[in-house]
Amino acid sequence: MVQAQCKEKLTMVVFSGDLDRALAAFIIATTAASMGMEVTMFFTFWGLNVIKKNEGSLKSQGWMLKMLNTMNRGGSKRLALSKFHMMGMGTWMMKKLMKEVNMPTIDELITMANEMGVKLVACTTTCGVMGVSEDSFRSEVTSLAGAAYFLGEANESKATLFI
Amino acid sequence: MVQAQCKEKLTMVVFSGDLDRALAAFIIATTAASMGMEVTMFFTFWGLNVIKKNEGSLKSQGWMLKMLNTMNRGGSKRLALSKFHMMGMGTWMMKKLMKEVNMPTIDELITMANEMGVKLVACTTTCGVMGVSEDSFRSEVTSLAGAAYFLGEANESKATLFI
Amino acid sequence: MVQAQCKEKLTMVVFSGDLDRALAAFIIATTAASMGMEVTMFFTFWGLNVIKKNEGSLKSQGWMLKMLNTMNRGGSKRLALSKFHMMGMGTWMMKKLMKEVNMPTIDELITMANEMGVKLVACTTTCGVMGVSEDSFRSEVTSLAGAAYFLGEANESKATLFI
Numbered sequence: 001m002v003q004a005q006c007k008e009k010l011t012m013v014v015f016s017g018d019l020d021r022a023l024a025a026f027i028i029a030t031t032a033a034s035m036g037m038e039v040t041m042f043f044t045f046w047g048l049n050v051i052k053k054n055e056g057s058l059k060s061q062g063w064m065l066k067m068l069n070t071m072n073r074g075g076s077k078r079l080a081l082s083k084f085h086m087m088g089m090g091t092w093m094m095k096k097l098m099k100e101v102n103m104p105t106i107d108e109l110i111t112m113a114n115e116m117g118v119k120l121v122a123c124t125t126t127c128g129v130m131g132v133s134e135d136s137f138r139s140e141v142t143s144l145a146g147a148a149y150f151l152g153e154a155n156e157s158k159a160t161l162f163i
Numbered sequence: 164m165v166q167a168q169c170k171e172k173l174t175m176v177v178f179s180g181d182l183d184r185a186l187a188a189f190i191i192a193t194t195a196a197s198m199g200m201e202v203t204m205f206f207t208f209w210g211l212n213v214i215k216k217n218e219g220s221l222k223s224q225g226w227m228l229k230m231l232n233t234m235n236r237g238g239s240k241r242l243a244l245s246k247f248h249m250m251g252m253g254t255w256m257m258k259k260l261m262k263e264v265n266m267p268t269i270d271e272l273i274t275m276a277n278e279m280g281v282k283l284v285a286c287t288t289t290c291g292v293m294g295v296s297e298d299s300f301r302s303e304v305t306s307l308a309g310a311a312y313f314l315g316e317a318n319e320s321k322a323t324l325f326i
Numbered sequence: 327m328v329q330a331q332c333k334e335k336l337t338m339v340v341f342s343g344d345l346d347r348a349l350a351a352f353i354i355a356t357t358a359a360s361m362g363m364e365v366t367m368f369f370t371f372w373g374l375n376v377i378k379k380n381e382g383s384l385k386s387q388g389w390m391l392k393m394l395n396t397m398n399r400g401g402s403k404r405l406a407l408s409k410f411h412m413m414g415m416g417t418w419m420m421k422k423l424m425k426e427v428n429m430p431t432i433d434e435l436i437t438m439a440n441e442m443g444v445k446l447v448a449c450t451t452t453c454g455v456m457g458v459s460e461d462s463f464r465s466e467v468t469s470l471a472g473a474a475y476f477l478g479e480a481n482e483s484k485a486t487l488f489i
Contacts, residue, residue, distance in 0.1 A: 008318055013487070015350055017409075020208055024178055027288065031310040037318075045346055046409060064419050071410060083180075083209060084234060093227050094292075101291045125353065128427045129420075147357040151485075155334055155363075159314075159323040160485040161176070171481055183371055187341055190451065194473040200481075246343075246372060247397060256390050257455075264454045322477075322486040324339070 009038040011157040013150060017046030017072075019079035019091060019106065025050075025163045026109035033116035040157075041113070042150040044123035047163075048130070049074030051110070051120055053138050065131035072130070076106045076138075114140035121145050172201040174320040176313060180209030180235075182242035182254060182269065188213075188326045189272035196279035203320075204276070205313040207286035210326075211293070212237030214273070214283055216301050228294035235293070239269045239301075277303035284308050335364040337483040339476060343372030343398075345405035345417060345432065351376075351489045352435035359442035366483075367439070368476040370449035373489075374456070375400025377436070377446055379464050391457035398456070402432045402464075440466035447471050 010032045014025050029039045043051050052058070052074035060069045084090035095105065104112065114120065119142045126132070127144060134144060154160040173195045177188050192202045206214050215221070215237035223232045247253035258268065267275065277283065282305045289295070290307060297307060317323040336358045340351050355365045369377050378384070378400035386395045410416035421431065430438065440446065445468045452458070453470060460470060480486040 010314070010317075011485075013350075015347065015489075021178065024176075024208060028310055028314070032314050035311060035314060037314070045350060064423060068410075068419065068423070084231075093231065097227060097231070097292050097294075103288070103292060125429070129423050129429060131423075147354055148361060151336070151354070151358050151361060151363070154336075154485040157485065159174075159317040159320065160487065161323065161325040162487040162489050163178075163325050173477070173480075184341065187339075187371060191473055191477070195477050198474060198477060200477070247394075256394065260390060260394070260455050260457075266451070266455060322337075322480040322483065324486065324488040326341075326488050 007038050008036070009040075009153070009157040011040045011150065011153040011160045012042065013160075013162045014041055014043045014047035014050060015045050016082070016163055017049035017074065017079060018082035019094070020081050020083070021163050022047075022050045022076075022079055022106055023109070026106065026113055028161070029113050029118050030109060030116060033113065033118050039113070039118040040121060040153045041118060042121050042123060042145075042153070044126050046072070048122060048126055048132055049079065050076060050106075051122060051138055051141050052132070052136050054078070058136050059133065060131045062131075068130060069132070076110065079106065110138070110140055119143075121149065123147070170201050171199070172203075172316070172320040174203045174313065174316040174323045175205065176323075176325045177204055177206045177210035177213060178208050179245070179326055180212035180237065180242060181245035182257070183244050183246070184326050185210075185213045185239075185242055185269055186272070189269065189276055191324070192276050192281050193272060193279060196276065196281050202276070202281040203284060203316045204281060205284050205286060205308075205316070207289050209235070211285060211289055211295055212242060213239060213269075214285060214301055214304050215295070215299050217241070221299050222296065223294045225294075231293060232295070239273060242269065273301070273303050282306075284312065286310070333364050334362070335366075335479070335483040337366045337476065337479040337486045338368065339486075339488045340367055340369045340373035340376060341371050342408070342489055343375035343400065343405060344408035345420070346407050346409070347489050348373075348376045348402075348405055348432055349435070352432065352439055354487070355439050355444050356435060356442060359439065359444050365439070365444040366447060366479045367444060368447050368449060368471075368479070370452050372398070374448060374452055374458055375405065376402060376432075377448060377464055377467050378458070378462050380404070384462050385459065386457045388457075394456060395458070402436065405432065436464070436466055445469075447475065449473070
């Protein structure tokens, strides 16, 4: 009875910062939202790169964080394929192929997800370790939270994916 | 009451085209099927390589798709380990080690899964982007479907894995 | 009614032997345990490296297993980041950054998980293929079991992750 009243829910950990995995996550998220499901995406580790702003530079303190945040700058436009990146050519080609079949880009998918009510949550722990401040994220990001928040969402979900 | 009558169900997204991850997916699938569970495997992105035919060449239009489908030819016999592939030697060794303990090969696992009623579904969206036609897949593949189909299966499942 | 009496349960397959993925798995595990959830971690393929002893050498028979277990020695202190390992420098830096914000190390997390009752289970099939004997594992490992055991745990779980 109670179950029948529950909205179906989907939770995803986005651990990876690869373009292909990010695309898979957002295609699943927007499809689920269009089916009326509640969706929470929890971005952690390299996954934070997916939701970082494309513009400006990240401010970091100390040489280690400066180095990390230069190499690991992130932002949707800097994501690379996990395979066949080929110094950018493979990734460029994949974007072209997606355009030819009228697939939305990763940026369009992030905007769509946000407009459909998908919650985009950044992991506080990773932000702390990697020295990523809250203003590094794009405006679609709903909030920052920890692993306990993710587990609370997962416990209410029909399916939970680690991507 | 209703729940007790439901068959336990397992759904997997096979995103990866690595031999080791494909093996893990099919070992879990066939074990679950042998326990009486319903199993659906949804192959997407590089995961399509696992279920492509080994024989013949893939027909593609345009130089980008021709290039992609040459580099990313796929087929169970061309899958490589995610680690220690070492230009084929590591992958060859792993197959040898599996044979020594009488483990089935990836091809045998795919056949077994099919005979046990595991549904092998190819992602239509990836097929569209990567220019993979339906006749590129081996006969064990049950159907082509999109992310909405996967989510429907996941919503009925006890566990859903992203591999 | 019955459901309300069930303890919430979380099951994870740890397939990866990367330090970053292992950290994510143990942070989730210890957080879940601290929330009163039952947690089972099932280590398979490269994931076995996470729970191998750091000390001594692994005994293996035959040149292939000797070679594999030399290259793939494992042990928490030998795990590398999936990205930016940079011949050890990136991994060393990440450990430093974690220390600066007082995050526990992977070793401390494994001990914590064990003390909190998290079950650490090694996959018998992988042990067989890779010639890893039971005494290769650290004392926190609870038992060895196969895929059927993992599926039994997953069927009782609120969430199941493949990491």
